[in-house]
Amino acid sequence: MKYIGGIALLAVIIALVLMNPSMKISREKSGVKISGTITDVYLGCLVDANCQITLGGKTTIIFASGRRVKNVEDASGTEIGAMIGFGDGLYKDGDRFIGKRVEAFVAEAGENLYTLEGSGDYYIKLLD
Numbered sequence: 001m002k003y004i005g006g007i008a009l010l011a012v013i014i015a016l017v018l019m020n021p022s023m024k025i026s027r028e029k030s031g032v033k034i035s036g037t038i039t040d041v042y043l044g045c046l047v048d049a050n051c052q053i054t055l056g057g058k059t060t061i062i063f064a065s066g067r068r069v070k071n072v073e074d075a076s077g078t079e080i081g082a083m084i085g086f087g088d089g090l091y092k093d094g095d096r097f098i099g100k101r102v103e104a105f106v107a108e109a110g111e112n113l114y115t116l117e118g119s120g121d122y123y124i125k126l127l128d
Contacts, residue, residue: 023035023036023037023055023056023059024036025059027108028105030119030121031105031106031107031108031119031121031122032105032106032107032108032114033103033104033105034055034059034061034103034104034105034106034114035101035102035103035104035127036055036056036059036101036102037055037056037099037100037101037102038053038054038055038097038098038099038100038101038102039054039055039056039057039098039099040053040054040057040098041053041054041090041094041095041097041098042054042094043090043091043094045064045065046091049065050062050064050065051063051064051065053097053102053124055102058112059112059114060112060113060114061104061106061114061115061116061124062109062113062114062115062116062117063083063090063115063116063124064080064116065115065117078117078118079117079118079119079120080116080117080120080122081105081106081116081117081119081120081121081122081123081124082116082120082122082123082124083116083123083124084123084124084125084126085125085126085127086124086126097126100126100127100128101126101127101128102124102125102126102127103124103125103127104122104123104124104125105121105122105123106122106124107119107122
């Protein structure tokens with residue numbers, strides 16, 4: 001019985017380490033800097049206008065939504081930050097990015113929720 005309890009405890013410790021390896025969040029004047037490991041990719045924007053990645057199992061960054069992106073012809077839209085290093089692969093096979101490290105500069109949108117919307121200076125950069 002002790003052996004099973006020890007294995008369960010070890011499994012919990014390993015899961016916690018994998019879910020949040022060196023997650024860093026720092027607030028700056030014009031946004032929030034975050035670095036961490038992608039633990040989930042949700043591509044619902046193809047259906048419900050919301051695409052997001054999750055870092056460390058709890059910090060979510062929305063990278064696409066149903067809002068119109070600001071461009072040269074029509075400045076009435078919302079400015080959206082950049083996805084750097086992903087190519088179009090995130091939309092084709094998002095799961096292959098799980099376990100990859102990223103750095104982001106984003107806007108705070110709620111508790112453990114961030115977004116690329118609001119500034120062209122925001123970004124999510126793939127590090128590995």
